[in-house]
Amino acid sequence: MGEQEIISLRIAKLERLRARGLDPYPARSPLGPRRRKRKSLNQIMTHAAARIPEGTGELVARGLRGRAITYRAAGRVRLIRDQGGAIFFDIGDSTDKMQLYLRKDWPNLRVVSPTAIVAKKEAALDLFRTTVDLGDIIEATGNVFRTRRGELTLRVSQFTVLAKALRAPPEKWHGLQDVELRYRQRYLDLIANPQVRDTFLTRSRVITAVRHFLDSHGFLEVETPVLQPAAGGAAARPFVTYHNALDRQLYLRIALELYLKRLVIGGYDRVYEIGRIFRNEGVSAKYNPEFTMLESYQAYADYTDVMDMVEEMISTVAREALDGNTVTHDDTKIDFAPPWPRITLRDAIKQHSGVDFEQHPEVESMREAVASCGVAVDEKWGRGKLIDELLSDKVEPNLIQPTFLLDYPVELSPLAKRKPDNPRLVERFELFIASREVGNAYSELNDPQEQRERMLQQARLLAAGDEEVELADEEFLTALEYGMPPCGGLGIGIDRLVMALTGQPSIREVILFPHLREREQR
Template sequence: MLVMELNDLQAQRAAKLEQLRAAGLDPYPPRCRRSHTIGQVLAAFDELAAGEAVVTLAGRIIGARRVMGKIAFAHIEDGTGEIQLWLSRADLGDEWFERFRDQIDTFDIVQATGTLRRTKTGERSLFVREMAVLAKAINPPPEKWAGLQDVEERHRQRYLDLIVNRERRDIFRARAQVMSTMRRVLDDRGFLEVETPVLQPIYGGAAARPFVTYHNALGQNLYLRIATELYLKRLIVGGFPGVYEIGKNFRNEGVDRSHNPEFTMMECYQAYADYHAMMTLVEEMLGEICLAVHGTTTISYQGRELDLRPPWPRIAMADAIVERTGIDITRHTDLDSLHAAIADRGLRVDRKTSWAKQVDELFSEFVQPHLFQPTFIIDYPVAMSPLAKRIPGRPDFTERFEAFIAGMEIGNAFTELNDPFDQEERFREQLRAFAAGDEEAHQMDEDFINALRYGMPPTGGLGIGIDRLVMVLTDQASIREVILFPHLRERLEGRG
């Protein structure tokens, strides 16, 4: 059995733990006998105090303990609130008063029974008559415990981050509210929540590199899904009028302020709808979510005001690019022509190996950073949208939009391609791109084409990135702040 070495502070706390055991106490008992949460007590404090009710609270000791002769003070919190413990040798008795003084530390989790009163300064307090240890903390608080500052340590030890930076908990409460409100909006509109495979024999539904695993019993490679799209559309073929899924997707890509290889998406599909209906759904859904979290649709993000009220501007991708770069992608329709236009303009942009990727790079570099207020960029080229339906009369462009807020893509949606022959040809174009070196090109999914051959009604589809949406709604600059356990590089040898 591996036994971790203890530093001096840990060893001191471990010695106190043994002293508790030597006194016949279990420093890790199996249960407590709490009568109220701290939040419940604070909500009815004056009533409980007037009735001299005896309450039992439990929580972690936070902040410094103060022992002043025959009186001591500490604060405990339990996730619902924080309250002061007022301890006196006369009320608690010599044994437990000295135990509190000598063997109980900040971060220990304790149980305290007593009556409620306000101190002379008006602070609401529990005047303690009885006490018990519920969990002895061997690790002491960080040196600057009121605010763990090292960002990497906060992410590696999220449990400690949540203890000492309690405002972080509000981020994840808001995240839960985002998802619960999103579910309510979709449920109220008749969508059915479903679950589709995480392990897939063919990855699809997005342009991304997958994570690969191996199924021993079946003797085949499987892929962690990069999207739920193709399975959800099979359900529309099967007759459901609307479906959605909120779950994890996995993409074998880099990590930055808005990307994590494991992330949470909501995808929904509605039969007999199109991308205009999906735009309306996004405006209404995000407005309701913002109201649920903040009570208003006007919020602040990184010092700038955001207004999520509908309607949002709708700008064609080609128009957005020509406005910012002077390049008309409807005229420069092949890679050589586009490269020449970029050179003529003297634009500093990474050179890409396909026309679609070069257009995407132009957009990402020169347009996206300026999309701070909620905006729909619509009508994407077919080459960038292998699963979207063509615009009638404009065969080179599709009924696709992406929703942007604060310079980040929040959502992606189409009028879904339901022509099995067109879909097969686009898959083949993607295979040719893959053979030419595009590792993110879409794979051929013959079963999905077979499903389309049974007939899929006109359908609108939408995906929303939960993590980025929570970033906006909680004013966080990094996606790592809204994921409880983000992916981090392995520690270098010798760094602890």
């Protein structure tokens, strides 16, 4: 049976409802006394379960004075098992699923319209059979009992349709498997695949927990411009857009950093922002062109303070948003309980590739060393980029458990402060979980003259053909000249963090509507 036929049949059922005076899309439920509040299916199941011990089938849940409790349940019809004289069907909401039971000889059975009772008993069963389909949103009231098999079941006394579905939901057993359909029609994915619903529930909890942590540590949540005259704070290609009234080109932000630092200069000692940023780059399992970034800045802190905070924050978030401290990725268990290893970048690279980048202060010898351990190199790459390649090729794959790498070469970090005892390195760390970079932080550079010089150095790299550079931002440099307190800054990719906390291998599994190509019109 074709799609159009199915829709036509469902429209016919909808008309049948209308012909009987039942609105298939009522503004509010006609069922039950208003004072009886509708509860989630999970609340109903929990409430009733406490009142009907297992092994006491047939007994209904009763209240204090021994009166049977009338429950009110709503949800999407997921499964119908029609036995002729009785119909069992399952409904589901975001919290749970529940079995409902219609029985021909049940004395109180009614189908209810906004103005009247439309059908009773036997007629009610027929009306259900000829008008209700899988996927419809319905509501029912009734007592709850346990079947012989022990399943909590609502014995329907009143019933109504709240929203008729014109299309059939995905297959009841296999769900929706087609990855493309799952992303393009995420609502079907959420209807059919409960583990997907769980993942996004966890995502929401993670963000709530992060906010809660920062709020309770004295951080102020702020909002900074998404549309910016210059996209700074990171090395990435921006999206370009245009403002008509101002007659000028604007960029979608690629980082939060430069505006948040202005606020630290302005006197807010602890600020953070959780917001969408946009990078005009490729799309893959690790990259989506828009993603959610957390950045925080704490005056009078350095990168070791930030490291302590990150460790405490993420392990706290894991405890609050998950059931425990561990998550399984593939077959590997990841444990978020602190403390996490702290290794210098130099040691990590030495350990995994044998190259000590401190022994190669010049680009040429660094390039040779990198090439000699089997990494493809590009003539245009600077020393920083070469070290970065070693990191992602040789080190990252081994960083499964939460691990901090610290002290990066200055070439890679134009906004970070140099280490006092080694000016070739900066006070910076990155956090890796499940072989992916999740966070990045440093003691912020607050010397305006050096900042200017470092930005100019980046511009020279650009001229030399390296496209991954940060451009000088005069407005920001002016702000720095007014004096910024020493400051520890942090960036965490929220999507990556959620991947780490849910064991998802693809960023598309933690973004509700990932970007896909448009499909051709047919």
